[in-house]
Amino acid sequence: MRRLALLSAVLAFPAMADPTPADVQGIMQRDFHPRGQATMDRVVQDGLQRVCTETRDRPPADVAKALEADQLKTIVYPEGSLMGDWKRGEAIAQSGRGLTWNDKPGDPAGGSCYNCHELSPKELSHGTIGPSLRGFGKTRGTGPEVQRYVYGKIYNAKAYNACSQMPRLGASGTLTAAQIKDLVALLLDPASPVNE
């Protein structure tokens, strides 16, 4: 009798359990269709998305470290200075275009920065999902290390915080190297309104 109860508990478990990320992926592969540039490979999770889903964005420290090291390898740094033009950077930060099924492939994308961050004090309509970046360059200067950090963080935010909510803007092919350099300037250039 006890064995029967145990057996039925075991049998009932899979039906009642939460669907795993793999189950969800299978259902999405069935229920979604490609449209424009949004192709079906996008519903296949990579290792990082899988771990972040499984752990509700709180992976164990050693796993996070390994994931971050892995993501760091994806960052491609251009030669020379990483500072572009802050004025172009401001326009990129304002734009939320890019990679959706109704964006035309090849059209320049934006970084959607103001959706989540405060940057220039002139822009009052800014989101708060990410930290405020107002005055970011004031205390950090413009040295090569800080340039490298900012470039890397925008290129692949997950190299610094495995389950960050920030997109991997370089690694995902959203922004070009030149655009990321312009954003570095928006954050670090003493003449940028961010550092007013």
Added chain:
Amino acid sequence: MKALAFGAALALSCAAYGQDVAKEIQRYRQMVAEGSPAELFELEGEELWKKPQGPKSVSLQRCDLGEGPGVLKAAYAHLPRYFKDADRVMDLEARLVHCMVTQQGRSREDAIARLFGTADRPSELELLSIYIAGQSRGVRLEPGMSHPKEKASYELGRALYFHRVGAWDFACASCHGDEGKRIRMQELPVLYKPQYARPVMASWPAYRISTSQVITLQWRMNDCYRQMRTPEPDFGSETTVALIHFLNATAHGAPYQGPGNKR
């Protein structure tokens, strides 16, 4: 010193500007809340509900939305739910398409040919949704939660909410996961928590002031996934219905207030 005083004055005027904008938006919202264009669309939806259409030239008036054939009272508030004839969980829009096909004899392609309308011309499904939802005013949201497929749908919706996917690694919870967050000026409800889900879910479908459009929950799911940079979810699919099921179940018990206005 002069510069400091100027800076302080500027900061103050910026803050005042922000407050003014918020106050103006609040005033505008109140104004439209008192007489929503959604009411006009309810009348148009009622006409469509009663209009004979399709090869069989019958109206939708015998469509069973879960409360019995043709019963509209409280139907919306009790969706999504399991339907034996289709052997699946359906939300209002999936069910309407089902009735268009099975009762009016229309092809599924015809029924879903124009899903999302424009400012001047809402779609058939949008007008019907507004009308039918309006017949649930004051009824508590109580989606089906007893059938095993209803439970499975709810569980799938919850898993989808936290599932990170797409070119930008987003889950629903990436934006709707923490309290007090905004995208630009838009406040983001934490929809897996009942206190936030209740007022939001009790007001869909809605009239969207900024675009003069009628918007439904299927539209909302579609446009969230667009912004999450995934491919497009099929209309009325198990995925979109599961998410709506999870959200309405989280809002369980909230008296339905809609169709309302959105920014």
